[in-house]
Amino acid sequence: MKQTWRWFGPRDQVSIDDMLQAGVQGVVSALHHVPTGAVWSAAEIDRRKGEIARMTDGSPSGLGWDVVESLPVSEDIKKQRGQWREHIANYKLSLGNLRDAGIETICYNFMPVLDWTRTHLRWRLPNGATCMRFDLVDFAAFDLFILARAAAANELPGWLVEQARERHVGMTQEERQALASNVVCGLPGAAESFTLSDVQAHLEDYRDVSPDRLRANQIDFLTEVVPVAERLGMRLCCHPDDPPFALLGLPRIMSTEADYAALMKAVDSPANGITLCTGSLGARPDNDLPGMMERLGDRVHFLHLRNVKRESNEVYGSFYEAEHLAGGTDMVAMIAAIVREERRRAASGRADWQIPMRPDHGQDILDDLKRSGQPGYPAIGRLKGLAELRGIETALSHPLAGLPA
Template sequence: MMESWRWYGEFDPISLAEIRQTGAKGIVTALHDIPYGEIWPATAIRARKAQITEAGFAWQVVESLPIHERIKRGEGDLAPLFANYRQSMANLAAEGVTTICYNFMPLLDWTRTDLAAPCADGATCLRFDAVRMAAFEIHMIGRDAAQQDYPPEVLSRAAIWFQQATQNDQQALLAAIMAGLPGAFDRYDSAGLRAALSAHEGIDRGVLRSNFKRFLGEVLPAAEDLGIRLAVHPDDPPRDILGLPRIVSCQEDLDWIFAANDSPANGLTLCSGSLGANPHNDVVAIAARFAGRIHFAHLRNVRKDPDGSFEEAAHLEGDTEMVALIKVILAEQARRRAADVPARQGHDIPFRPDHGHHMLSDLSRDLIPGYPLIGRLRGLAELRGVISGLSHV
C-alpha cells in the first residue's frame, strides 16, 4: 500500500517539508483554484508536479477533479463540460497521474456540524450532530420537509437548540456545514443556500442516477484510452441531506454503479469513514465485495450514535475493524501481483490517513478542519504498523 498525504497546495498551512517528515511517499492534491468545469491547464499541472517531485514525493492521485453541478443536474448543453473534463484528464495523464478521485454528491461535499468537537483526551474532532443538522434544515433555512427526515426526539431537541442558540451559534453552524466544500468557490449564507437548493428541485434519486450514468458514459472511454482510473468517493454522510439525494452510500448503490458501466476504469475510493457512518454498512464486507474496483483508499474511523450522529474516532478505534479492512486490501494487492496487472495500473493501492484529530500543537495552528498535521501523522503511524504487521504474518 502506498502511503499518501492530502495536500491543499497554496491553501494548505502545512508545508511539503513538514509532510516529508511523516514518511508518506505520495501527495494527493488538486488544482483547487480553478473553477469547476474549466480545463486544468497542462502548464499548471506540470508546475504542480514539479513542486511535488522536487519535494521528494510522487503524484499519482488527484483529489478531486470536480464535476460541475450542471452535469449532476443534467442541465443545459453539457457537451462543453464533458469535453473539458476529458481534456483535463488527458493533461493529467500526460504528467503521470493515474487515479482521479471524485464524487457525485449534489451541491455539498462532506458535511459536518462541528469542526472542533471535544474528545475525552483533550483533542478535538469533526462531528455530525443530527440535532444541529435538523435545527439548521428546519429552523435556519426553513426546509419544512425535513420534518420527515428525523425521528421525533431529534426534532424536539432541535427546536430547543434553536431557541437557545445565539446568532454566533447559528453562524458557527453554517460555517461548519460550508467547510466541507472543496476549493475556493461556492460558499453560501443561509439565503444563498436556499437559492442553490431550489435549483435542484425535481432531482430525485432516479434522475441523479441517470445523470451519473451519462457522466460515466462520457468520460470512461477516454479514461481507458489514457490509462486513467476513476475512483468515486462515497457520500459523506451516507444519507440524503438537505433534501438532496445521495446515490453512493451503500453496497446496493455500488452494485448499481459498476453495473451501469463495467469499464475497468470505473472504480472506487474506499472511504472507510464515509461508508462506516451508515449503521447498515459492513465496511469490511463491502471492501471484499468490490476489492477489484478499489483504486484508492481513505482510511479513517467513526463512532456512531443511535440518533444518527457520528464523530471521527482515532484511526484504530471506532466502529470499523480497521485491521480486518487492511487485510482485505493487502489480499487484493497480492491478487493483482499474481495476476500480473500492468505496471501503469499498479499493484499497490494508494491510501491516505483521513480526518485526524486536532491535538497538541495543532490546536494552536489555523489548519484546514479535519486535516491537521499531528493527528494524521498519528493515524499514518498506526496504519503503517498494522500494514507492516499483517505483511509479515
C-alpha cells in the same frame, strides 16, 4: 498500500517538508483555484507538480502527484442543465492533460451541492483533542430554523423536530452563525464556498431531481468519460456520500455497497472504480467495509482510511471523527482485506497492484491545537493515524503473520 497525504497547495499549513518527515510516499492534490467545469491546463498541472517536487529550501522532495482529489463534477453535470455538455467536454480535456503529466488516478464525487457535511469542525473531546462532528439534532436545528427549509418539518420525525427546536432556542446568535458556517463549509480547499442563499438556490434547483434521475445522470456522465479514461490508461474512482444518508431533501446515490455494485455493473470498465472511504461509509451501521473490500476490491482504485464513532445504531445518526483505530470500523480486518487484494493483483500481473491510501482526516492534537489549520487535516493527528495504519500493514505483511492469500 502506497502511503499518501492530501495537500491543498502552497497555502496549506502542512508543508511538503512536513510530509516527507512523516514518511509519506506520495501526494494527493487538486487545482482548487480552477473554477469547477473549466479545463485544467497543462501549465497549471505542471505548476502543481513542481510545487510538490520541491522542499521549502528548493531541494528535490522526491514526491510525486499520485492521485487527483478531486477533479470536480459540476452541478450542471449532476443536474444535466445549463453548460453540462461543455463541462463534460472540458472534463475529458482535463483527463488528457493529467495523463500527459503522468497522473492516472482521479477521485471525484457525485454529491449534490455540498461535498461533505459537519456541524462542528473542532469539537472538543474529553482528552482535550478536537475533531469534526455531525450532530443530528444540531443539523436538524439548522435545517428547520436557520436555513428554514419548507419541507423539513414534514420530512423529519416529530421527536427530532422537537429536540431541534429546543436546541435552537438555547443557542446564542454566535452559535447559530457558527453552525450555519460549519454546515455550508463544503469541501476543504474547494473553489466554491456557499452562503445560505446559495444553498437555498441550489436546493430549489434539485427539487425535481430524484435519486433515480441523479443515478441516470451519473451513468450518462460516466458513459462519456470512462471510455476516454480507459483509452488513456487512467482510473476514475467515485467517493461515497458524506455522510451516507439523505440531507436537506437532496438525493444520495453513493451510500452503500449496493450503490457501488450497481454503478460498477452499469458502466462495466476497469476505469470505472471506487474510492473506498471507511469514514464516510462507516457512518452507516449497515455497511460492511472489510466485506466490501473483499467483494468489490478489484475496482477499488483509492483508499481513504479513517474511522468514525457512531452514537447510535440508526442509519441516520450522530457521529464524530474518531482515532484511526478506535471507531466502528475494524481497521485490522480492513487492512487485511486490502493486503489480500494487493497480493491477488500482484499475482495476476496487474500494474496497479499497489493501491494508494491516505489516512483521511485526523484529530487535532498537541501543537495542531495552536495552528488552526484545515479542519480534519492536521499534521500531527494525521501523522499519528498514518503511523498506526502503517504499523498494521507492516505486521500483517510480515511472513510471521501468516496472512492467507
